[in-house]
Amino acid sequence: MTCLYPSFQYVEQKQSLCCFNILSKKGLEWYIDTYAIPASLHPVLPKKDTPIYPFVPGKIGIYTRVFDYCNYRLPLTKFLIEVLLFHEVHLTQMNPFGLSKVCHFELSCRGLGSDPDLDVFRAFYRLNRSGSWYTFEVRDKNSCCYSWITTSLKDWKDHFFLVDDRYVPEFITWRLKKSKLPAPLPEDFAYNKDLYANLIKEAGLIQKYPEHILVMGLISTIWAEPEWYPTLKWNKEGQLCGVSSMGLKEALRLKSFDSKEFDIRATRTPKGDPPYLNLVQENLYQIREPEAPGDQGGLAGQGGSGLALITHVSNVVPAQMAVVTGSDKGKGFSSSGIKGSGSKFIIEDEGVHVSVEDEGVHAEGDEEGEGGEEEHP
8 A cells, every 4th residue: 555645644653754854955055066956956955854755745754875875966866766665655654775886876877878677677576565664675686687785874864954845756656564565477578588687687786876877877967068978988907808989888896986997088079969968858757847738746635634744945054155066957067066986077179178176075974884794686
């Protein structure tokens, strides 16, 4: 059983996600700037005694790990929305491990020149409960499309903020704990076995990826050169058998993106081709316009008594935003440019290279928390 948005009776069943937020205003400003959170979604902090759920009317809570570990941006990708809708689970109900597997699957498919395929994803993963949250577990540890993932993340349950609910479909559902999990796949389940086999063969690491990797994978629009597209090249020390180019497939197998073995390059889009960011935008679930006809946002399907008992809008604290770079439709890019690669960013045009060193930036007081035990499927 699922519902569009749960009533107070559901909260009474102790299924509220009751960790309180400790993200500071300065921290929120850093996330807004670094990850180009669209200003039109009005990102704000909840009061310290307000959990991420039940939702404030018109708002949805989003964990910071969605950005700095799961590698998603706003707008979200159409494939992620497809996965959530099929499994009848809300983004807020997913833990970072499950979401990071969805993102890695998307990137891996595109690294092989294919669109992400829901049936192939289901062949690899099944939805399962993880405490009060949900995750995606591998069906067969001997047939997995990733080679490594951390099993420990610090400080994700109490680091979140609120945004307008227009970044997800009105009809997205909230999975009740008593709902049955999806049934096992039938023996005659049909899926693309060639793509499945190639994903296993080219399995890479699930980790935090630098922004240019996400732009290459059609997930992020945080790219300062809209008329150019990102490429990677091995430097002389990193070349394999004389091959200088590196594709998305090879990049996902790197153990670290702080390597000095490769350069980030930007190549001019050929004349007549659409700007590269247009291709990225086509892959994103567009944020709904405010006050659209019939738009009830996150309150769709909410019963009268349940609505009256939901936390009021006054339980949010606006962030003191000095600079907001996100545009109304999420097309803006961060004023900080390309972050977190630890490599060089090179503009490539007719043999002229301009090198700009890239320095990683982290939110003050926010532990990375990406260490812990390693999981090798």
